[in-house]
Amino acid sequence: xxxxxxxxxxxxxxxxxxxxxxxxxxxxxxxxxxxxxxxxxxxxxxxxxxxxxxxxxxxxxxxxxxxxxxxxxxxxxxxxxxxxxxxxxxxxxxxxxxxxxxxxxxxxxxxxxxxxxxxxxxxxxxxxxxxxxxxxxxxxxxxxxxxxxxxxxxxxxxxxxxxxxxxxxxxxxxxxxxxxxxxxxxxxxxxxxxxxxxxxxxxxxxxxxxxxxxxxxxxxxxxxxxxxxxxxxxxxxxxxxxxxxxxxxxxxxxxxxxxxxxxxxxxxxxxxxxxxxxxxxxxxxxxxxxxxxxxxxxxxxxxxxxxxxxxxxxxxxxxxxxxxxxxxxxxxxxxxxxxxxxxxxxxxxxxxxxxxxxxxxxxxxxxxxxxx
Amino acid sequence: xxxxxxxxxxxxxxxxxxxxxxxxxxxxxxxxxxxxxxxxxxxxxxxxxxxxxxxxxxxxxxxxxxxxxxxxxxxxxxxxxxxxxxxxxxxxxxxxxxxxxxxxxxxxxxxxxxxxxxxxxxxxxxxxxxxxxxxxxxxxxxxxxxxxxxxxxxxxxxxxxxxxxxxxxxxxxxxxxxxxxxxxxxxxxxxxxxxxxxxxxxxxxxxxxxxxxxxxxxxxxxxxxxxxxxxxxxxxxxxxxxxxxxxxxxxxxxxxxxxxxxxxxxxxxxxxxxxxxxxxxxxxxxxxxxxxxxxxxxxxxxxxxxxxxxxxxxxxxxxxxxxxxxxxxxxxxxx
Numbered sequence: 001x002x003x004x005x006x007x008x009x010x011x012x013x014x015x016x017x018x019x020x021x022x023x024x025x026x027x028x029x030x031x032x033x034x035x036x037x038x039x040x041x042x043x044x045x046x047x048x049x050x051x052x053x054x055x056x057x058x059x060x061x062x063x064x065x066x067x068x069x070x071x072x073x074x075x076x077x078x079x080x081x082x083x084x085x086x087x088x089x090x091x092x093x094x095x096x097x098x099x100x101x102x103x104x105x106x107x108x109x110x111x112x113x114x115x116x117x118x119x120x121x122x123x124x125x126x127x128x129x130x131x132x133x134x135x136x137x138x139x140x141x142x143x144x145x146x147x148x149x150x151x152x153x154x155x156x157x158x159x160x161x162x163x164x165x166x167x168x169x170x171x172x173x174x175x176x177x178x179x180x181x182x183x184x185x186x187x188x189x190x191x192x193x194x195x196x197x198x199x200x201x202x203x204x205x206x207x208x209x210x211x212x213x214x215x216x217x218x219x220x221x222x223x224x225x226x227x228x229x230x231x232x233x234x235x236x237x238x239x240x241x242x243x244x245x246x247x248x249x250x251x252x253x254x255x256x257x258x259x260x261x262x263x264x265x266x267x268x269x270x271x272x273x274x275x276x277x278x279x280x281x282x283x284x285x286x287x288x289x290x291x292x293x294x295x296x297x298x299x300x301x302x303x304x305x306x307x308x309x310x311x312x313x314x315x316x317x318x319x320x321x322x323x324x325x326x327x328x329x330x331x332x333x334x335x336x337x338x339x340x341x342x343x344x345x346x347x348x349x350x351x352x353x354x355x356x357x358x359x360x361x362x363x364x365x366x367x368x369x370x371x372x
Numbered sequence: 373x374x375x376x377x378x379x380x381x382x383x384x385x386x387x388x389x390x391x392x393x394x395x396x397x398x399x400x401x402x403x404x405x406x407x408x409x410x411x412x413x414x415x416x417x418x419x420x421x422x423x424x425x426x427x428x429x430x431x432x433x434x435x436x437x438x439x440x441x442x443x444x445x446x447x448x449x450x451x452x453x454x455x456x457x458x459x460x461x462x463x464x465x466x467x468x469x470x471x472x473x474x475x476x477x478x479x480x481x482x483x484x485x486x487x488x489x490x491x492x493x494x495x496x497x498x499x500x501x502x503x504x505x506x507x508x509x510x511x512x513x514x515x516x517x518x519x520x521x522x523x524x525x526x527x528x529x530x531x532x533x534x535x536x537x538x539x540x541x542x543x544x545x546x547x548x549x550x551x552x553x554x555x556x557x558x559x560x561x562x563x564x565x566x567x568x569x570x571x572x573x574x575x576x577x578x579x580x581x582x583x584x585x586x587x588x589x590x591x592x593x594x595x596x597x598x599x600x601x602x603x604x605x606x607x608x609x610x611x612x613x614x615x616x617x618x619x620x621x622x623x624x625x626x627x628x629x630x631x632x633x634x635x636x637x638x639x640x641x642x643x644x645x646x647x648x649x650x651x652x653x654x655x656x657x658x659x660x661x662x663x664x665x666x667x668x669x670x671x672x673x674x675x676x677x678x679x680x681x682x683x684x685x686x687x688x689x690x691x692x693x694x695x696x697x698x699x700x701x702x703x704x705x706x707x
Contacts, residue, residue: 111488113486113488116486117488137478141450141479143451144448145451145452171443174439335523343547344547346403347541350402351541351569351570
């Protein structure tokens, strides 16, 4: 039976998580990555008010750690990752430096983007990570990266992470159509958390069957319970291996849930868009708890190891806060230089040394008047 | 020209469309990262002759037809640029390009800014503005002012074959996202164009005709009638200086202001709508810099604030011609 948010909730507590066949290092790393992301988000969430030093919209991803953690173990430095506004998990997944994320949110010069982008527009070019707030726009650009990779016969892949809200937009379907037609090495990862802000998917779409709808375009698709981190790891691994072999594109729809409000630390429950029982169901199926229990049962995670992980993570987070808060604010107001690249190194090289360069002045300012 | 460097360039008469084709061909030959995407770019007709033959010479990988998905096409060019390519995309009519405003206004224009200068976007968007023969309101919009309004984009609006070739080479081998606005009405006009690749820089206006009595700033396909009007006025003993900005972002404000300071009078001929347009920006720039040193009120001659009529009876009344520009010059001189 196809998965959907309605069918999942009828299942109660998730019982299918299995680490059988996994190496201890892999599942432990999965757990560690989820814990780092969870604690980081919790710390930012707690610090946001009343300190009020992070002055930009932040879309927290607490509850949605499994997919970023699994991706973080599969993505290679030369792969491309594009994210929507709920960006921290993906930033983390691409291995971009977390202290630059903190500094960016604090609006500091040392931030990933010098304090110009903030949480919902953050990028880290050296890590080939990019994000943006206008949903399917980033999906479309990811298609372009896949186009470029295929054009250059690269084995790298482009991964596009977004929510089911982006699939409302026409731009998403343009992307699906072309990715399928051109057989591009792109992995679309939908974290279906049911709501576009406060609007249920079924208020916006006739059916919650995105996986079925992309197949006729030539995009193979898989649905998974998105809080099962080992399952996410296996599914994404298989798809990315196929993409690297030239067998693309693919889409994975991971059913998951955000515990917090759509944006910021304030409670948006007054909008009455979801029930307490629904929130409780997803908290009962916390991806960290599900994997943690399996690790404990297998003797791979004991109290001492857990304590050590927590301590390392807490140290990392407090160091990231310190870095951000001690960093200077940006002071550059050269608006032109911020927005425009005036240097033209390639044109200087190619046009300045063309074979007939001596024949006339290539920097000639005066156009010749032709007969009109 | 640098002294001692100048020799006679190897030039010949070349049409505007052929100049665009030649610039694309030469850029692709100089740099294998240049790729061309667009609807029907791989056909024999090749976007009114501007891409004809490229697919044969450079192959299907570098010259690709694209679905009628303008937003995705722009985004594809952006993503491809991140992998090191230098895409050129083409819109047969600017009106279709409006589907790509999300990619342009929300992503392309601000990409460098929000990366804090760490990520460049060498993407060139060619877009053709129709004129005449009943193009009507969905085939003739010239929205150069929209694009010039956006920080982060370069906007070229060449009026001659020489400029079209030089500016397109400068765009394709430069590092910035560029909107390249072409007048369909200019396609058949010929010009003296060097055979070798060369550069026309952004932000460098050209004085197409020197004069002393009035500065006529003319943009895009209004340049030819502006020059004709200046020739008419010369017979009446009036010396008109015609300035072609060639690019709107960056805009060569200095050349325009210097000319207006010299002549003391300003008329701007802009093939866009009157309100909130490029002409308004140029008049404002001159007013801010010269103020009451002008000898008469500055003026604009533009399209009316109306969509384009199809009928052959109304088209000539919608588009100002040389005669109406000449009349506007006389009026500015009078007052």
